[in-house]
Amino acid sequence: MSDSAVRGHDDASSPRSVRYREKLVPSPGVWLLVGVFGLACFAVGAPINIPVAIVVAVVLAAGLGLLLWSSSPVLEVTDRSLQVGRAHIEREFVGDVEIFRGESARQAAGPQADGRAFMNFRPWVSPLARIQITDPADPTPYWLTNSRHPEELARALGSEERGEDG
Incomplete structure (x- = not known):
């Protein structure tokens, strides 16, 4: 598959319907x-x-x-789960998605980042998506990952994406 997102894949015979897929290959x-x-x-x-x-x-x-x-990680959203690189979580524990670009992305990944968060960064992709984790048993407050198409990732997760441009 290419590094761009795969949208609208609905195969009823498939055990897991892929809503979004992106491989963060180098630019x-x-x-x-x-x-x-x-x-x-x-x-x-x-x-x-x-x-x-x-x-x-x-x-x-x-x-x-x-x-x-x-070594390029894959972001994949299915009907049941979210996968970012090797990390995997059930969709029921995924909350809102916040999108960052420019200076706000640098702040979100640096000074404003929570040390307990799962982070997946690639220097050749600049937009960031912060995905809230709602599992009460998980100490990770959110996942922070690069994405070339963060708005599409947020839509695939069923979130009202919020963004901050910088």
């Missing part, structure tokens, strides 16, 4: 840096042996790209 700028990394590896090895430098550069750049891709 085009990060992929450009992976290419620059490969060129730098080639430049270091080229004076010694050009064919070996090409192989090393391709292997290292591909390895870095694979690492970035495979």
